[in-house]
Amino acid sequence: MSKVRSLLKISAVKVILAIVFIAIAVVVSFSLPKEQDPNIGLTNDPATATVGxxxxxxxxxxxxxxxxxxxxxxxxxxxxxxxxxxxxxxxxxxxxxxxxxxxxxxxxxxxxxxxxxxxxxxxxxxxxxxxxxxxxxxxxxxxxxxxxxxxxxxxxxxxxxxxxxxxxxxxxxxxxxx
Incomplete structure (x- = not known):
């Protein structure tokens, strides 16, 4: 436990952990399902798509x-x-x-x-x-x-x-x- 605390005191380790955390957050946010656009149905919608x-x-x-x-x-x-x-x-x-x-x-x-x-x-x-x-x-x-x-x-x-x-x-x- 003391070894982990001593590693966390090093600024380079803190920076690396922050970068890893941000990278994981980015990957998770891109892999989640997309939400439907909340602006659909407003009066300024673009032309409607062709329906199959x-x-x-x-x-x-x-x-x-x-x-x-x-x-x-x-x-x-x-x-x-x-x-x-x-x-x-x-x-x-x-x-x-x-x-x-x-x-x-x-x-x-x-x-x-x-x-x-x-x-x-x-x-x-x-x-x-x-x-x-x-x-x-x-x-x-x-x-x-x-x-x-x-x-x-x-x-x-x-x-x-x-x-x-x-x-x-x-x-x-x-x-x-x-």
Whole structure:
């Protein structure tokens, strides 16, 4: 023990130990998993990347909307595929992606918080109601600022898209087909 203490009194040994400690800290910091950028989803995001679709099943243009708390939620497109490359939450054999355009009404003067992930549900033709596994629409709506996003729903098997319905809250819904 006294030998270790005598070695620690030498300044060269202290410098070497400090360098070794810093080197270990650098190696550990580079080997840890990367965090997702906390700035993703802000209004000044760069152009979105191209999304890869695995086992595409079908898609349809909807362009129907519902108004919720003076905020228009327009379903623009519905797609079904085995997987989407930007979806890290894998669940179910297939994913139904509902693309939406959110437009605040003229009466919205202050930011409004809406938890879209708990607000929307997908109603299947058999009546089963599914919660989204992923929602990219930010939970805050700013006055006069439209935004686009999507909801991903995991489904156990292929489903026809036209009879699907997006339920918004308890009283509103958007039917995808005629």
């Amino acid at each position: 679709v695995t086992r595409p099943v079908g898609s349809m243009i909807v362009n129907r909307s519902v108004v919720y708390r003076d905020i228009t939620i327009m379903v623009t497109k519905v797609e079904e595929a085995g997987a989407f490359s930007d979806d890290r939450k894998r669940a179910g054999l297939f994913t139904v992606r509902v693309s939406v355009h959110v437009q605040p009404g003229d009466t919205i003067q202050t930011p409004v918080g809406i938890e879209f992930a708990t607000l929307v549900r997908l109603v299947l033709p058999n009546g089963q109601v599914i919660s989204p596994k992923l929602a990219t629409v930010l939970p805050i709506v700013f006055p006069k600022q439209a935004k686009d996003g999507f909801f991903d729903f995991a489904v156990p098997s292929q489903v026809p898209l036209s009879p699907l319905v997006l339920q918004v809250g308890t009283a509103s819904s958007v039917a995808f087909g005629q």
